[in-house]
Amino acid sequence: MAKVISITNQKGGVGKTTTAVNLAASLSHKGKKVLLIDIDPQGNSTSGVGIDKRDIKNSSYTMLIGESKASESIVKTEFENLSLIPSQIDLAAAEIEISNIDKRESLLKNAIAEVRVDYDYILIDCPPSLGLITTNALTASDTILIPIQCEYYALEGLSLLMNTVRRIKRAYNERLDIEGVLLTMFDGRLNLTQQVVNEVKKFFPKKVFATVIPRTVRLSEAPSFGTPIIYFDKHNKGAKAYESLADEIIKKNR
Numbered sequence: 260m261a262k263v264i265s266i267t268n269q270k271g272g273v274g275k276t277t278t279a280v281n282l283a284a285s286l287s288h289k290g291k292k293v294l295l296i297d298i299d300p301q302g303n304s305t306s307g308v309g310i311d312k313r314d315i316k317n318s319s320y321t322m323l324i325g326e327s328k329a330s331e332s333i334v335k336t337e338f339e340n341l342s343l344i345p346s347q348i349d350l351a352a353a354e355i356e357i358s359n360i361d362k363r364e365s366l367l368k369n370a371i372a373e374v375r376v377d378y379d380y381i382l383i384d385c386p387p388s389l390g391l392i393t394t395n396a397l398t399a400s401d402t403i404l405i406p407i408q409c410e411y412y413a414l415e416g417l418s419l420l421m422n423t424v425r426r427i428k429r430a431y432n433e434r435l436d437i438e439g440v441l442l443t444m445f446d447g448r449l450n451l452t453q454q455v456v457n458e459v460k461k462f463f464p465k466k467v468f469a470t471v472i473p474r475t476v477r478l479s480e481a482p483s484f485g486t487p488i489i490y491f492d493k494h495n496k497g498a499k500a501y502e503s504l505a506d507e508i509i510k511k512n513r
Contacts, residue, residue: 261294261378262512263371264438265400267385267393270416273408274443274472277482278504279384280307281497282404284487285505287340291379294333296371297346298323298392304384305345308336309485312347320350322370323357323395329374338490342378354391363391364431368399380508389423397424398431402438407459409445409452409471414462437466438511441504445471470504473497 266279276299283295297304298319302312315334317327322344332344357363371381383396397403403424407413428435440463446452460467472478478497481488488498 261375261381262402263375263381263383263400264508265383265385265393265396265403266406267383267396267403267420268405268407268417269387269389269393269420270412271387274406274441275387276303276307276384277478278404278406278441278443278472278501279304279382280482281478281487281489281501282504282508283341283380283382284308284338284489285501286380286382286508287338288489288502289505289509290340291509292340292342292377294342294344294374294378294381296344296367296381296383298350298367298396299346299384299386300348300351301386302346302348302350303482305343305347306485307482308338308341308343308487310334310336310343310345312345315345315347318345318347318350320347320353323350323353323366323392325366329370333374338487350392358391364394364398367395371399389419393423394427394431397427397435400432400435402436404438404441405463406441406443406472407455408443409449409455411451411455413455414458417462437463438508439468440466441468441470441472443472444474446474468504468507470500470507472500472504 287293317332321327475497477495481491
């Protein structure tokens with residue numbers, strides 16, 4: 260039965276999709292069967308693993324509105340052990356379309372129930388908002404992984420995210436927990452970086468991953484080639500960081 264992890268932060272530009280794509284690729288590279296679900300209307304995780312959005316028939320959108328099953332929405336990527344439920348721009352309208360459906364917060368949870376036994380990990384790349392689509396992701400998840408960039412406004416909005424997590428736990432998913440907090444865009448040469456690290460550790464005691472994700476040019480370039488960093492440049496320090504993060508998660512969930 261798959262462990263379901265939502266990668267979420269309503270603040271944009273924190274490395275959320277970069278983490279979804281590269282953690283999924285690193286886990287699958289280590290022999291784990293991984294399903295990546297893209298529920299961000301921008302579809303960057305979809306293109307990040309080399310899937311052309313123009314060729315998509317079924318997607319997370321058609322799955323959420325009941326036009327396709329999860330099993331019918333899965334596409335194989337060219338990377339071993341890594342499958343995807345892609346996103347398309349129509350997903351932007353899904354919040355309105357599902358708003359009047361009974362038990363609308365559990366649509367994703369119910370949809371993926373049929374495929375959980377087929378994977379070791381299901382990773383959900385959430386949109387940068389706390390709307391109904393993200394509520395669906397949190398209701399469907401065992402844990403959340405929160406990427407936080409090592410910049411001045413790092414903790415901005417996190418109280419709102421944690422309030423949402425508490426609300427989801429009370430109303431829909433009492434088992435929801437924090438998998439961990441991931442520090443991204445790390446530059447150890449800057450004093451500000453260490454200040455942010457200390458603040459984040461105070462805000463999330465014992466929840467911050469030992470792995471930090473460095474800021475690297477190659478990590479930024481890889482998505483334009485539709486290739487996770489571990490296949491794009493396996494010797495890059497970003498690739499090694501995501502391998503280390505995968506090791507931490509595997510060890511924690513052993």
